[in-house]
Amino acid sequence: MNTIKSLSKFLTKYFTFFVILVALLAIFIPGPGTTLATTKVGNLSAVSILLMIVLFGMGITLTPNDFKRVARNPLQVILGTIAHYIIMPFIAFLLVHLFGLTGAAAVGVILVGSAPSGTSSNVMSFLSGGDVALDVSIGLLSTLLAPVMIPTLLKLLAGKWVNVPFSSMFFSAFQIVVIPIVLGIIVHTIFKEHVQKVIEIMPLISQVAILVIILAVLSANSKTILAVSTLILVPVIILHNLLGYLLGYGFSKLMKMDTPQQKAITFEVGMQDSALASTLAISFFEPASAIAAVMFSVWHNISGSVLASLWKNHTEKAPD
16 A cells, blocks of 8 residues: 555656656557547446546545535635636637637637636645645535536537537536546445545546546547647647636635635636546547647646746745
8 A cells, every 4th residue: 555655646746747748658659549539338438437437536535524614614615616617718718719719629728618627736736835625625616517517608608619519518527527426425425434545546546547538538639739720729728727827816816815725726727627628528529629628738737836836935935
């Protein structure tokens, strides 16, 4: 078990490096990832199952106390979730029109903007000295709302480029997102301390699963990822993420939150669940619409790591 913990800490510390490495492998050796991207188990894709494992891991770490914590401080959690679902879709919509994106590219950017908070934000908040409890609470609420928010925002903001199958997307997102989380909570509630060993290895399993999802989605688009028409997404993704941080931070300052809360809100707003966005893109739209999500996944792990490090160093150097 100590070996697994050490491996998990190592992977967490160098996760950005592994994301970049997997991205390069997907582009230059796409065969294995492409096979995985097209594999199905019943009516679910292999990528969907991997994401369900990640979210089950999230659920199994939750206890009734986590929901009590949300109930004790609902305003900050609700405000953070509202900020996330207003700021990121709004930025996505503006950037799509500013850069003249259409079709799959536009749908992909808006789909990323409509996704819930990314799981990586919890790690970044912890590393920067942010309010991790608030971070996790916002992530949980935004994820549970995803089956409704994603198709609603897509229909509103991307309806002119693509037909959004609202009911199908709702039930798919519910199946992929809510059911695994609820099952995880049930397992934890029933078995309690007996699941501790499982909880200890879930971060490692989740990180590996996310890397494999990136490999699969990027491999499926390896022929177009370096095309000139695709490279226009690079500045769009960078701006989307950085403006999310900036406006999330500005919102938390406006709400007069303390410094740890400001850090949590910043990461919760600016970092997206790109794995969910890419999974839904592959399931419902053109494969090319998943490219923005994969690019976002690579970039926000880089920018999040840098911002967390800068914040941490600034805090350590600050006078008592």
